[in-house]
Amino acid sequence: MTTARTRHRVASGAGGRGSAGVVVHSAPLMLPVAGPPLREGALAVRRGRVLAAGPRREVAGAFREHREVRWDGVVVAGLVNAHTHLQFSCLARLGRRRYGSLEEWSTAFDAAYAEASSAPDALATGRRRGRKVDWAAAARKGARAAIASGTTAVADVVTDMEAAAAYAEAGLTGMAYLEVLGDTEESWHAEGRERLITALQEAGLPMGVSPHAVYALDVAVLEDLALLARSYRVRQQIHLAESAHEREYTVRGTGPLARMVRDLGFDFAVLREGGTGLGPVDLLDGMGVFGEHCHVAHAVYLTPDERRVLRKRGTVIALCPRSNRTLGLDTPQVAALLEEGNPIAVGTDSLASSPSMDLLEDVRLLRDLAREQGYTDADLERRLVGAATEGGARALGMASGPGRIGALIPGARADFAVFDIDTGTREPYRTLIEEGPGRCAATVIAGRRVWQRARS
Incomplete structure (x- = not known):
């Protein structure tokens, strides 16, 4: 087994220009994701960006002066968590049990959220201090847990505005x-509407x-939100x-969702008018919700035609398979989506519906589900690691450009994670999925080491 440490040395190469401030990160194995695995691979990094990637000898030789950071283990492009609610990390007790349905979990969550919003520290520490939970602190806690498992970017859904900047602060x-949520047309x-527009304008961060x-x-x-999203x-x-x-x-x-919504006191047109006659995908598609600017979470219960609509847009x-399992839902249609x-x-x-922030645990479960569902192609592990990296980048609109x-x-x-595993001659993507969960050794974001596991 490799160890979670780095070795540093200064090297000089023949030729090369503009080498000032260059750091070369090298490792026995690199998985750039956009290209093939690199045995004895390296990255040249300056000012938080990748200058070059390739075999270590070539990358190091291209820069006359540089500092080298030698990582033991496997270097992988940073993981992108495409759906989370970091602020609910203080409600982790909910994610440690199993439920019979989304509706059952929602009832438990609503009660816990209401308690946390009015009395908190109680849920986070067991002590009641007469003030509500610090959602920003809870979100930063969740962000740190994500970083410690190799995540470098998130698509974080924020219910309370005070938690909006927590991911960046971490x-x-x-x-x-x-x-x-909860708005009637009136x-x-x-x-x-005005409250949302004001919040977006005053956010201080892209939102x-x-x-x-x-x-x-x-x-x-829903229809007006789709128009606002495109307009802004x-x-x-x-x-x-x-x-x-949902259908x-x-x-x-x-159905159960309609009863839950009524119990919450929402007077929506769908309830008054006896539905829309359309399934959820057709309904939202007719409003112009879908497109490359939008991504969806879960999508467990889709027909082939609905998958086609989303693909076309x-x-x-x-996909969040561990959360689905916690809520007692069916499994996502991994094989069909891939094929x-x-x-x-x-x-x-969130930790309110999942046992951890370790994204590779979800990747491993997706791999197992795909095999159970009949996916037999040899590219499965590579595609799923790609989903957890490039796929998340695409969801965020960050798969191209500066x-x-x-x-x-x-x-x-220059966002990457180091995993304390040794692939040897084994297939690297499969080894990462099988042995990587729980074994992140370090996380680097924009060329800066933001977390490293303490050496024992």
């Missing part, structure tokens, strides 16, 4: 998505919008087909 890149036009789900907002609000050029993220009862809700306005699906060519990413969801993440190629951000 050192992560990515984007926060301000969640919108409340939306009375104050909700997306997350209409929670088709059952959490009036139809007119902001990205969207929405929970889709997470519940087995019944949108088509007929009946270029909408990425963030049909739907763009996918991977998310953990802010590119998810791959170690020239011009991209």
Whole structure:
């Protein structure tokens, strides 16, 4: 087994220009994701970006003066968590049990969230101090847990605005998505719309919008949010087909979701009018919700036609299999999504519905599910690691341009993770998936080491 340490030395190469401030990161194995695995590979990094990637001898020789950081283990392009709610890390007790349905979990979550919002520190520490939970601190805690498992970027859904900057404060890149839920058409036009626009303008960071789900907002609000997102050029993220009862809700306005929404006191048009006659995908597609600017979370209960609609729109699906299992849901259709060519990413969801922030645990479960569902191609592990890196970057709109993440190629951000494993002559992607969970040794974001496991 390798150890979680680094070796530093100064090297000089023949030729090369503009070498000032260059750091060469090398390792026995590198997985750039955008290219083939590199045995004895290296990255040249300056000012947080990748200058060159390739065999160590070639990269080191291209720069006359540089400092080398030698990593033991496997260097992988930074993992991108495409769906989480970092602020709910203080509600982790909810994620440590199993539920019978989304509706059952939602009831438990709503009670815990209400308690945390009015009395907190109680949930986080067991002590009641007469003030609500510090959602920003809870989000930073979740962000640190994500970083310690090799995640370098997140698509973080934020319910309370105070938690919006927490991911960046912890050192992560990515984007926060301000969640919108509970608005009727009347409340939306009375104050909700203006409140959202003001929040986006005053955010101070790039921010997306997350209409929670088709059952959490009036139809007119969902449609207006789609228009606002395109008008303001902001990205969207929405929970889709997470519940087995979502279709019944949108088509007929009946079922367990409808009862839950009524119990919460929301007077939505879908309930008053007996549904829309459309499934959730067709309903949202008719509003213009989907596109490359939008990605969806979960998407467990999709028909082949619905998968085709999302594929046609270029909408990425963030799969969260451990969260689905916690909520007692069916498994996502991993094999079908891969075989049909739907763009996918991977998310953990929050600690309120998942046992950890370790994204590779979800990748490992997706691999097992795909095999059980009949996927037999040899590229499975490579594609799933790609989903957890480049797929997440695509979901965030960061798969190209100067802010590119998810791959170690020239011009991209120097975001990577080091895993304390030795692949030997084994297939590297398979070994990473099987042995990588729980064995992140270090995380580097924009060329800066933000976390490293203490040596025993």
